Amino acid sequence: MASPLSFSTLITILIIIIPALLQCPVRSDDTGDQLLKGINSYRTTQNLSPLTENKNAACLAEQIAEQFKGQACSNTTGDDTVPGTEQQFPNFPDFLDQCHLNASVIRDGTIMPACVPGLEPNLLLSNFTKSQYSEYLNGTQFTGIGIADEGNWAVVVLSTNTPTGNYATVSGNDSSSSVALRSSLLLLMLGLLIVLLN
Ligand SMILES: *[C@@H]1O[C@H](CO)[C@@H](O)[C@H](O)[C@H]1NC(C)=O
Ligand SMILES: *[C@@H]1O[C@H](CO)[C@@H](O)[C@H](O)[C@H]1NC(C)=O
Ligand SMILES: *[C@@H]1O[C@H](CO)[C@@H](O)[C@H](O)[C@H]1NC(C)=O
Ligand SMILES: *[C@@H]1O[C@H](CO)[C@@H](O)[C@H](O)[C@H]1NC(C)=O
Numbered sequence: 001m002a003s004p005l006s007f008s009t010l011i012t013i014l015i016i017i018i019p020a021l022l023q024c025p026v027r028s029d030d031t032g033d034q035l036l037k038g039i040n041s042y043r044t045t046q047n048l049s050p051l052t053e054n055k056n057a058a059c060l061a062e063q064i065a066e067q068f069k070g071q072a073c074s075n076t077t078g079d080d081t082v083p084g085t086e087q088q089f090p091n092f093p094d095f096l097d098q099c100h101l102n103a104s105v106i107r108d109g110t111i112m113p114a115c116v117p118g119l120e121p122n123l124l125l126s127n128f129t130k131s132q133y134s135e136y137l138n139g140t141q142f143t144g145i146g147i148a149d150e151g152n153w154a155v156v157v158l159s160t161n162t163p164t165g166n167y168a169t170v171s172g173n174d175s176s177s178s179v180a181l182r183s184s185l186l187l188l189m190l191g192l193l194i195v196l197l198n
Pocket of ligand 4: 102103104105168169170
């Protein structure tokens with residue numbers, strides 16, 4: 001059997017590694033990160049506060065990006081969509097369910113798909129900052145943002161900090177906070193174990 005010292009060293013290592021694994025299940029996404037930085041620089045040049053990441057808005061953006069994936073770019077899609085002719089998805093209520101959202105909490109938000117071959121970063125950013133979408137990026141009412149990309153498509157969802165646009169989950173408790181709770185409980189238990197072992 002291992003000596004108590006090396007065993008508690010092992011536990012200490014686990015304490016450091018396990019919460020890190022639990023809290024970072026999402027893949028890092030360069031396109032999304034760059035677009036977020038670009039949009040926030042744009043906001044700064046407009047003297048507007050930067051947008052903070054809203055996980056639930058990102059969840060809905062992902063559902064919608066999945067639908068657009070595979071569709072070709074055209075002069076009537078993405079940022080060139082003629083207002084009033086936005087693509088409608090009959091299964092939109094399912095997307096909301098999937099993200100634990102309802103129609104009331106997204107009402108004042110906005111959903112902006114863009115199509116750029118290869119998601120070329122500069123073109124992608126200008127598809128938001130130099131198109132009809134700039135009206136929304138200029139909006140003082142928006143405080144949060146969620147971004148997803150699939151294929152040649154990126155979807156940006158903006159949220160507000162009001163009950164009619166904050167993308168709050170229906171249970172009022174998003175999955176990330178329960179993960180945080182679970183990992184703090186785990187930490188506590190491992191901490192107790194160390195105390196007992198010493
Ligand atoms: C889109 O492209 C088609 C074919 O190239 C052209 O006929 C049409 O006028 C264009 N529409 C707009 C809104 O630019
Ligand atoms: C958006 O991206 C397309 C490429 O799909 C490009 O042709 C167009 O110029 C871009 N629009 C803006 C406003 O940057
Ligand atoms: C957003 O603000 C920029 C800079 O002030 C301006 O050029 C652009 O036209 C605005 N967009 C809309 C849709 O008003
Ligand atoms: C939508 O969810 C919010 C937040 O949980 C809740 O306050 C509201 O009553 C719900 N609305 C509907 C129509 O279910």
